[in-house]
Amino acid sequence: MTNSLTFAIPKGRILDEALPVMARAGVVPEDGFHDKANRSLTFATTRDDMRLIRVRAFDVATFVAHGAAQLGIVGSDVIEEFDYAELYAPVDLDIGHCHLAVAEPKGAQDTGSASHLRVATKYPNITRRHFERMGIQAECVKLNGAMEIAPELGLAGRIVDLVSTGTTLRENGLVETSRIMDISARLIVNRAALKTDPRVAALVEAFRAISEEQSAA
Numbered sequence: 730m731t732n733s734l735t736f737a738i739p740k741g742r743i744l745d746e747a748l749p750v751m752a753r754a755g756v757v758p759e760d761g762f763h764d765k766a767n768r769s770l771t772f773a774t775t776r777d778d779m780r781l782i783r784v785r786a787f788d789v790a791t792f793v794a795h796g797a798a799q800l801g802i803v804g805s806d807v808i809e810e811f812d813y814a815e816l817y818a819p820v821d822l823d824i825g826h827c828h829l830a831v832a833e834p835k836g837a838q839d840t841g842s843a844s845h846l847r848v849a850t851k852y853p854n855i856t857r858r859h860f861e862r863m864g865i866q867a868e869c870v871k872l873n874g875a876m877e878i879a880p881e882l883g884l885a886g887r888i889v890d891l892v893s894t895g896t897t898l899r900e901n902g903l904v905e906t907s908r909i910m911d912i913s914a915r916l917i918v919n920r921a922a923l924k925t926d927p928r929v930a931a932l933v934e935a936f937r938a939i940s941e942e943q944s945a946a
């Protein structure tokens with residue numbers, strides 16, 4: 730058998746939307762994948778030259794950038810945060826829509842003229858770049874979730890986090906003050922693998938065709 734391809738997918742919320750798109754491109758996990766009790770992280774597919782790995786969203790980008798996986802699916806938030814040179818994101822899959830925003834406690838003092846801010850976020854690089862463009866130095870406190878409680882506890886005056894329905898902000902007494910970027914999930918590939926393995930290029934074409942069909946529909 731030829732060397733196996735590894736396709737990395739995030740274990741959380743993008744997965745349900747990603748599976749039907751993957752199936753149209755011929756990437757179908759074998760039995761056991763949907764079993765919640767299954768602790769395995771590697772899964773066979775119906776292609777005998779491909780396996781799936783199910784990892785955290787940020788780690789999908791890391792595995793693909795280092796060539797440990799040749800392909801993956803991940804939110805554009807993660808791609809922007811890492812900015813890995815070895816990652817190529819050729820196809821917008823039109824799933825996992827949300828946006829990245831700055832938020833602060835409802836009724837907070839207007840500190841628009843401040844030149845230095847403290848911000849709690851999972852995205853320190855995007856956050857620093859966003860505030861730099863406004864001439865503001867952002868001191869980022871890195872959290873991995875539940876950013877929304879940081880202002881109330883005095884950890885930071887603002888947060889930068891993903892927003893979809895806005896429910897999490899609202900239920901934690903926060904309001905969005907600016908929108909940084911719109912997010913959707915992308916197919917990502919390792920650039921070297923794309924150049925050397927025709928199977929990777931064929932999969933990019935398959936996902937591209939699906940995305941074009943979808944936007945024409």
Ligand SMILES: Nc1ncnc2c1ncn2[C@@H]1O[C@H](COP(=O)(O)OP(=O)(O)OP(=O)(O)O)[C@@H](O)[C@H]1O
Nearest residue numbers: 739740741742743784785786804825826827891893
């Ligand atoms: N509220 C949301 N609505 C839509 N898409 C979202 C939302 N929150 C996150 N996303 C997308 O889903 C991705 C997170 O995917 P997923 O939930 O699989 O991550 P994870 O691996 O479980 O993350 P964690 O590191 O928190 O464990 C984000 O990077 C973003 O692109």
Ligand SMILES: O=P(O)(O)OC[C@H]1O[C@H](OP(=O)(O)OP(=O)(O)O)[C@H](O)[C@@H]1O
Nearest residue numbers: 874875890891892893894895896897898
């Ligand atoms: O606008 P909403 O629809 O309320 O969605 C926004 C929430 O979704 C994401 O969290 P997730 O549920 O992925 O959990 P996490 O905090 O563990 O990342 C994000 O970090 C927000 O907390």
